[in-house]
Amino acid sequence: MADKETSRVEAFSDGVFAIAITLLILEIRVPHLQSEAGNGALAGALRALWPSFLAFVGSFGAILTMWINHHEFFKLLHRVDRPFMYANGFLLLLVTFVPFPTAVVAAYLDRPGAQAAMAFYCGTYVLISAAYNLLWYAGARDRRLIRDGVPDRALRRIRNAYLAGSPIYLLATAAAFWSPLVAFALCTGLWVLWARLDYSWRPAREGS
Amino acid sequence: MADKETSRVEAFSDGVFAIAITLLILEIRVPHLQSEAGNGALAGALRALWPSFLAFVGSFGAILTMWINHHEFFKLLHRVDRPFMYANGFLLLLVTFVPFPTAVVAAYLDRPGAQAAMAFYCGTYVLISAAYNLLWYAGARDRRLIRDGVPDRALRRIRNAYLAGSPIYLLATAAAFWSPLVAFALCTGLWVLWARLDYSWRPAREGS
Amino acid sequence: MADKETSRVEAFSDGVFAIAITLLILEIRVPHLQSEAGNGALAGALRALWPSFLAFVGSFGAILTMWINHHEFFKLLHRVDRPFMYANGFLLLLVTFVPFPTAVVAAYLDRPGAQAAMAFYCGTYVLISAAYNLLWYAGARDRRLIRDGVPDRALRRIRNAYLAGSPIYLLATAAAFWSPLVAFALCTGLWVLWARLDYSWRPAREGS
Amino acid sequence: MADKETSRVEAFSDGVFAIAITLLILEIRVPHLQSEAGNGALAGALRALWPSFLAFVGSFGAILTMWINHHEFFKLLHRVDRPFMYANGFLLLLVTFVPFPTAVVAAYLDRPGAQAAMAFYCGTYVLISAAYNLLWYAGARDRRLIRDGVPDRALRRIRNAYLAGSPIYLLATAAAFWSPLVAFALCTGLWVLWARLDYSWRPAREGS
Numbered sequence: 013m014a015d016k017e018t019s020r021v022e023a024f025s026d027g028v029f030a031i032a033i034t035l036l037i038l039e040i041r042v043p044h045l046q047s048e049a050g051n052g053a054l055a056g057a058l059r060a061l062w063p064s065f066l067a068f069v070g071s072f073g074a075i076l077t078m079w080i081n082h083h084e085f086f087k088l089l090h091r092v093d094r095p096f097m098y099a100n101g102f103l104l105l106l107v108t109f110v111p112f113p114t115a116v117v118a119a120y121l122d123r124p125g126a127q128a129a130m131a132f133y134c135g136t137y138v139l140i141s142a143a144y145n146l147l148w149y150a151g152a153r154d155r156r157l158i159r160d161g162v163p164d165r166a167l168r169r170i171r172n173a174y175l176a177g178s179p180i181y182l183l184a185t186a187a188a189f190w191s192p193l194v195a196f197a198l199c200t201g202l203w204v205l206w207a208r209l210d211y212s213w214r215p216a217r218e219g220s
Numbered sequence: 221m222a223d224k225e226t227s228r229v230e231a232f233s234d235g236v237f238a239i240a241i242t243l244l245i246l247e248i249r250v251p252h253l254q255s256e257a258g259n260g261a262l263a264g265a266l267r268a269l270w271p272s273f274l275a276f277v278g279s280f281g282a283i284l285t286m287w288i289n290h291h292e293f294f295k296l297l298h299r300v301d302r303p304f305m306y307a308n309g310f311l312l313l314l315v316t317f318v319p320f321p322t323a324v325v326a327a328y329l330d331r332p333g334a335q336a337a338m339a340f341y342c343g344t345y346v347l348i349s350a351a352y353n354l355l356w357y358a359g360a361r362d363r364r365l366i367r368d369g370v371p372d373r374a375l376r377r378i379r380n381a382y383l384a385g386s387p388i389y390l391l392a393t394a395a396a397f398w399s400p401l402v403a404f405a406l407c408t409g410l411w412v413l414w415a416r417l418d419y420s421w422r423p424a425r426e427g428s
Numbered sequence: 429m430a431d432k433e434t435s436r437v438e439a440f441s442d443g444v445f446a447i448a449i450t451l452l453i454l455e456i457r458v459p460h461l462q463s464e465a466g467n468g469a470l471a472g473a474l475r476a477l478w479p480s481f482l483a484f485v486g487s488f489g490a491i492l493t494m495w496i497n498h499h500e501f502f503k504l505l506h507r508v509d510r511p512f513m514y515a516n517g518f519l520l521l522l523v524t525f526v527p528f529p530t531a532v533v534a535a536y537l538d539r540p541g542a543q544a545a546m547a548f549y550c551g552t553y554v555l556i557s558a559a560y561n562l563l564w565y566a567g568a569r570d571r572r573l574i575r576d577g578v579p580d581r582a583l584r585r586i587r588n589a590y591l592a593g594s595p596i597y598l599l600a601t602a603a604a605f606w607s608p609l610v611a612f613a614l615c616t617g618l619w620v621l622w623a624r625l626d627y628s629w630r631p632a633r634e635g636s
Numbered sequence: 637m638a639d640k641e642t643s644r645v646e647a648f649s650d651g652v653f654a655i656a657i658t659l660l661i662l663e664i665r666v667p668h669l670q671s672e673a674g675n676g677a678l679a680g681a682l683r684a685l686w687p688s689f690l691a692f693v694g695s696f697g698a699i700l701t702m703w704i705n706h707h708e709f710f711k712l713l714h715r716v717d718r719p720f721m722y723a724n725g726f727l728l729l730l731v732t733f734v735p736f737p738t739a740v741v742a743a744y745l746d747r748p749g750a751q752a753a754m755a756f757y758c759g760t761y762v763l764i765s766a767a768y769n770l771l772w773y774a775g776a777r778d779r780r781l782i783r784d785g786v787p788d789r790a791l792r793r794i795r796n797a798y799l800a801g802s803p804i805y806l807l808a809t810a811a812a813f814w815s816p817l818v819a820f821a822l823c824t825g826l827w828v829l830w831a832r833l834d835y836s837w838r839p840a841r842e843g844s
Contacts, residue, residue, distance in 0.1 A: 020650075020707065023231075023647075023650065024650055024653070024654055024703065026228075026231065026232055026235065027235060027650065027651060027654030027655070028654050028657065028658055029232070030232055030235030030236050030239060031235070031239055031654060031655055031658040031659075032658055032661075033236065033312075033316065034236055034239040034240050034243065034316050035239075035243075035658065035659075035661065035662065036316065037240075037243070037316050037317060037319050037320055038243065038246065038319075038662065040320045042320075042323045042324055042327050043324075045333065047331060047332075048332060049332060049333060050332040050333055050336075051332070051333055051334075051335045051336035051397075052336075053333065054324075054328060054333035054336040054337060055336045058324070058336070058340060068317070069313065072313050072316065073309075073313075076309045076312075076313075079232065080305065083228065094831075097704065098831070101697075101700045104657075104700070105693065105696050105697075105700075108657065108658050108660065108661050108696065109661060109692070111661050111662075112661055112664050112666075115666045116666055116667075116678075116682070119666050120678060123671060124671070124672060124673060124674040124675070125669065125673060125674055125675055125677065125678035127675050128674075128675035128676075128678040128679045128682070129678060132682060189675075207302075207306070231439075234436075234439065234440055234443065235443060237440070238440055238443030238444050238447060239443070239447055241444065241520075241524065242444055242447040242448055242451065242524050243447075243451075244524065245448075245451070245524050245525060245527050245528055246451065246454065246527075248528050250455075250528075250531045250532055250535050251532075253541065255539060255540070256540060257540060257541060258540040258541055258544075259540070259541055259543050259544035259605075260544075261541065262532075262536060262541035262544040262545060263544045266532070266544070266548060276525070277521065280521050280524065281517075281521075284517045284520075284521075287440065288513065291436065415510075415514070439647075442644075442647065442648055442651065443651060445648070446648055446651030446652050446655060447651070447655055449652065449728075449732065450652055450655040450656055450659065450732050451655075451659075452732065453656075453659070453732050453733060453735050453736055454659065454662065454735075456736050458736075458739045458740055458743050459740075461749065463747060463748070464748060465748060465749060466748040466749055466752075467748070467749055467751045467752035467813075468752075469749065470740075470744060470749035470752040470753060471752045474740070474752070474756060484733070485729065488729050488732065489725075489729075492725045492728075492729075495648065496721065499644065623718075623722070
């Protein structure tokens with residue numbers, strides 16, 4: 013399976029990312045008020061949806077950053093094979109799953125159960141981080157599917173960033189029992205790391 | 221990141237626009253009537269959904285026009301970079317959000333709370349207008365990502381139209397407290413402006 | 429706007445068709461039974477969903493056939509322009525709308541209100557038929573956007589089929605008040621006409 | 637209709653697969669607890685959703701495997717025609733339908749009605765298996781749409797795998813009345829067969 017095949021897997025993955033990111037909005041529910049409630053009551057009810065807005069923005073940013081990283085990774089590959097496609101499928105399973113823990117956080121962040129809800133949310137990212145490492149293993153172990161010319165140095169830099177993700181998400185999951193908002197900040201703050209991760213490389217020359 | 225990269229960002233954005241525009245229909249709910257209600261009751265209940273139909277048509281037109289403008293803008297670019305991708309991500313976040321204020325307007329337009337609902341709806345477009353200006357800044361400031369040959373005159377014309385949007389949406393938000401339907405007309409009437417906005421240009425020649 | 433532009437409009441339209449056709453399933457609701465109900469009760473409740481299954485299959489076939497016709501039409505064009513894009517947008521608005529009348533029919537086909545529900549469903553296709561005629565007018569009037577070489581004879585054959593659709597859907601709408609199932613059969617039976625509509629042509633030669 | 641046409645049908649099908657696989661998540665509902673319930677109650681409620689998680693993972697894997705097989709099949713074709721497009725449309729109808737039996741299983745797997753729910757689920761795959769055989773018939777009978785060079789041997793191997801599917805899904809449907817979980821394992825375990833199905837071929841040479 014050569015370049016055309018890589019494009020197809022990329023297009024299907026893009027579709028799943030785009031749909032999952034857009035379905036997030038379905039989790040924000042229109043407030044139901046009694047028929048005599050007026051502007052003040054509706055404004056208050058909309059403000060009371062802050063956990064939904066926060067969870068929406070957080071998960072939107074997370075999926076957007078995952079999408080960007082997914083593509084940058086694919087640009088290092090010259091082909092895909094079946095094991096890689098199943099590793100990619102596992103990652104897409106988890107991307108598709110994200111709207112559910114997002115909805116749980118939106119429903120429970122401002123009431124009892126917030127700790128369990130946030131641990132469930134951060135735990136999803138522990139699995140996602142594992143899925144990215146599995147994808148890396150399926151694609152870059154022994155440079156299996158990697159393009160010629162990508163220097164080992166660039167591969168090590170990216171692999172180390174991927175490996176660093178898992179313990180931080182585990183830490184965030186533990187922190188959820190202490191402070192859900194700190195855990196959320198830790199979970200979504202990792203975007204800054206992923207958004208800045210450098211995939212660029214120059215073809216290796218003499219002595220790279 | 222060159223032309224191929226631009227296509228990818230465009231394809232992902234197109235997906236989000238297409239999904240958001242189609243999810244709008246989920247906000248129109250089938251009326252629930254008592255089991256003995258007949259044709260007249262159902263016809264009446266469907267007519268009573270006019271705020272849902274109006275909000276659906278308004279938001280459909282808004283997203284469609286935004287999509288057309290998004291593409292016309294991309295045709296001025298020769299490449300994209302990370303800051304531009306995050307500005308684009310912020311715009312997509314707001315496009316994805318549109319079905320929610322649409323549902324709020326659908327639920328409250330014909331009852332107390334209509335003013336607050338419409339101000340929330342128009343306020344979303346204030347943010348969207350800001351996002352388009354941010355995208356412009358990320359792409360066209362100092363002609364950063366602009367193709368050679370696009371004359372400055374054309375860029376100024378488009379930038380001025382973008383800048384003109386924000387105060388009008390702010391005005392619509394304020395007008396919502398006076399008349400929700402006038403505010404809605406103002407908000408969606410701006411399509412006419414955006415739908416007619418001219419992105420065309422000829423390569424600059426001597427003395428442009 | 430040349431061939432590449434046509435592809436983009438086609439891709440966006442394809443996305444909307446694909447999403448609308450898939451959202452149809454969301455209108456079929458899982459039956460809620462009391463906790464002691466067993467296999468027989470669930471089997472009965474699933475059988476009682478026949479109006480949902482019927483409406484799902486009917487609307488799926490309708491959207492699939494519309495999609496095929498949409499593409500066949502686009503193959504006659506050599507470019508698109510703004511008026512055509514807005515005519516296409518109006519058609520997409522109605523395609524996006526289809527899941528709602530489908531849900532109304534699913535909810536009311538086996539109870540009082542069936543006539544009004546089916547008239548609403550068939551009425552949607554009256555509008556869709558009008559939208560296809562508008563699209564034809566925007567694209568084929570005076571051969572505005574038509575490729576060279578498509579013979580007038582082929583254009584007349586297609587236009588006549590489009591024109592024939594509207595009165596049949598109007599008839600189906602009227603028939604809904606007499607028999608909803610006959611109206612449904614008429615509405616969805618028109619697929620046979622559209623599915624067989626011949627868009628093929630050979631380049632016109634001497635004396636075509 | 638030549639290669640470009642094949643790409644379009646493939647792209648539309650990919651869209652439907654991607655949307656159907658992502659909509660599965662909407663069937664998992666956020667648990668509603670009383671306002672004084674705490675972390676333990678929420679954790680318990682999330683654990684009690686195991687039938688939803690199981691059904692989600694099972695159907696995700698099924699659709700992903702169907703998508704991979706769909707593409708591998710398309711790579712054997714050099715063109716598509718109308719009968720093939722309608723056979724493909726019938727398959728897509730069933731792919732789109734999958735989220736509904738998935739939701740039925742999620743709602744009934746741990747309560748009375750589980751047998752009927754699982755028989756309904758497995759029965760959907762009986763139809764899907766029939767649809768794949770129909771697609772094969774529409775594309776490969778007398779090598780109608782098959783590329784030159786694909787050896788008959790490879791076609792026979794794939795056809796036999798397709799034919800083997802239907803009786804196994806029928807068996808799973810019957811087994812549902814005895815043990816729903818065994819039936820589910822049988823239904824989703826068939827992935828292993830499909831995921832390993834070999835579509836590869838070398839151009840036939842002398843005497844293949």
